[in-house]
Amino acid sequence: MDDSSPLNELAPLIGRAKGLFLTEQTAQQAVSALAAAAKEAIPHALGAGVSLIKGNQPTSVGATDNFVLRADDLQYELGNGPCLSAWSEGRATYVEDTESDQHWPRWSSEAARTGVRSCFSVPLENGAHGIGAMKIYAAAPHAFTVQDQKVLAHLALSAAVLLGHIQASDTPQRISETAKETLRIRDVVAAARGIIMERHDLPEEEALSHLLNEAGNKGVTLHEHAQSVLRRDTRPDTLTAAP
Structure with missing residues (x-):
């Protein structure tokens, strides 16, 4: 398989997710579909999640597994972590090993206790505005290759456009x-x-x-x-x- 194959395989995944958006028209359906797409697209991912974030708090969260929800919830409880940083700083973050990470030591220490050893997060940006983040988790350290990171970044670009449309159609005061x-x-x-x-x-x-x-x-x-x-x-x- 050449390097472009994983990116090409995203087309039907995005198409399937888009079909859900058009029929369901809810942000929750959107993030759930995209979380499943991310896990399916990246074989090394044990679980994946997508969050729409506003004011340092999630407004909609999609996760493929319970441990993803726990890892995400811990970030919101602490007010910091790789997913929140990807969203707020507009850049990808990679925790290669939660047992030795020094960027978010409290989150990483607790995540390691749940079995999460590595995490890669990318921002979801609609124009110049950050609307959330997409992330993948693994049980092994240094789990994600450069190609895995490219695949998630590619998926995030398409996801941000679709999620931006869904988010814009929601009532501004809506809090899930x-x-x-x-x-x-x-x-x-x-x-x-x-x-x-x-x-x-x-x-x-x-x-x-x-x-x-x-x-x-x-x-x-x-x-x-x-x-x-x-x-x-x-x-x-x-x-x-x-x-």
């Missing part, structure tokens, strides 16, 4: 249930961080690291551990009785 849930998750994490700051007299960054470490040790997500911290803090036996 995914976005609302993400905001709720961030509120829970922020509340738990405040409890840890007060309980252990820690600054904000150290309190968040404390939560991340405890979540990792227990094998749960940051959100799940934050919920348990809030439940413990509000149990009747933890409250001081009024005199």
Whole structure:
């Protein structure tokens, strides 16, 4: 197979996704179809995701697997990560090995615990505006070749045009249930961080690291551990009785 073959094979994948857009006319259907197309186009990808992002929060998220959702959610909880950087900076990002990455150490450390060892993300740009990001994940470090990266970048160009059309047809004030849930998750994490700051007299960054470490040790997500911290803090036996 010559170097251009993978790019040529994207045509029917994009066509199939476009058919969904024309019949469903929803951003959620669009990102889900494109996530599946990305995973199918790149054999080294264990999973793929597509996010439409506004104000550092996702408005629509498509993912091929649950671990992709967990890896993405962690970025939105922390407020940083390779996908968010690809979107905000308008450039591709490649975490070759989450166990040694220093660009996004907190995200990479937690992603490694879930089995993600490498991640390649590309921005989705409609004209001069960044509208989101497309990313692929793998269980092995250094998983994605230069050709894999070219394939995803090529798919992202077509995806951005189609998603830009869908996004423009949505009501500007529309916030999807995914976005609302993400905001709720961030509120829970922020509340738990405040409890840890007060309980252990820690600054904000150290309190968040404390939560991340405890979540990792227990094998749960940051959100799940934050919920348990809030439940413990509000149990009747933890409250001081009024005199």
